Amino acid sequence: MAQADAVEIETGKPVQASVIWLHGLGADGHDFEPIVPELVRPGERGLRFVFPHAPVRPVTLNNGYPMRAWYDIAALNRRTAEDEAGIRASQARIGELVRRENERGVPSERIALAGFSQGGAMALYAGTRYPQRLAGIMGLSCYLVLAGQLAAERAAANQATPVFMAHGTLDPVVALSLGEEAHRQLTAAGYKVEWHAYSMPHSVCPQEVADIGAWLRRVLP
Numbered sequence: 001m002a003q004a005d006a007v008e009i010e011t012g013k014p015v016q017a018s019v020i021w022l023h024g025l026g027a028d029g030h031d032f033e034p035i036v037p038e039l040v041r042p043g044e045r046g047l048r049f050v051f052p053h054a055p056v057r058p059v060t061l062n063n064g065y066p067m068r069a070w071y072d073i074a075a076l077n078r079r080t081a082e083d084e085a086g087i088r089a090s091q092a093r094i095g096e097l098v099r100r101e102n103e104r105g106v107p108s109e110r111i112a113l114a115g116f117s118q119g120g121a122m123a124l125y126a127g128t129r130y131p132q133r134l135a136g137i138m139g140l141s142c143y144l145v146l147a148g149q150l151a152a153e154r155a156a157a158n159q160a161t162p163v164f165m166a167h168g169t170l171d172p173v174v175a176l177s178l179g180e181e182a183h184r185q186l187t188a189a190g191y192k193v194e195w196h197a198y199s200m201p202h203s204v205c206p207q208e209v210a211d212i213g214a215w216l217r218r219v220l221p
Helices: 033-039 084-104 119-128 147-151 176-188 204-221
Strands: 006-010 017-022 046-050 056-059 066-068 111-116 136-140 163-168 193-198
Touching: 006 033, 006 176, 017 084, 017 119, 033 046, 033 204, 046 066, 046 084, 056 136, 084 119, 084 136, 111 119, 111 204, 119 136, 119 147, 136 204, 163 176, 163 204
Parallel strands: 017 046, 017 111, 111 136, 136 163, 163 193
Antiparallel strands: 006 046, 056 066
């Protein structure tokens, strides 16, 4: 995969672990670039943050307007058909990103998969199905896609992988109930989910960033 398809930040040398972080609908790989210094203290350890750019595609929910999106969205509810082809194409892209880190000397068990909103939905989807163990899976302000297929498709390799989920209680874009439902479904499927709710809209807040930093120190010591 071309380097131009992602923003990369290394917090030190040698790189000991990687975080692949997927942005939300309509954003790009630069979206979460500014919080890296808040997640890793100066001189703490060498992490490579990889922030890929989603492809530009028409999004039905936004009247067909083209924007960066990991898959098409018609509606954010549990009744509308999901873009399975788009979701699987992005899953394949995530697999390529993980393998590229492997080729650069970072084993899968030293890679955390993270994302916000639509990117968080993809992180949960791809992470639970990835055939090799990952260090951790993080879904922020998101939901489960193709939830009914989880039982049949999930990979045993990541059944015990730590999962971090967080959501704003005032989220007007992705309802808190969708995040809570995803948390319940993953917990019922036997995943170890660390769940956080914050008084915030569809965004991140300082306490959440601090909690993410602490979680990353645990899963990528």
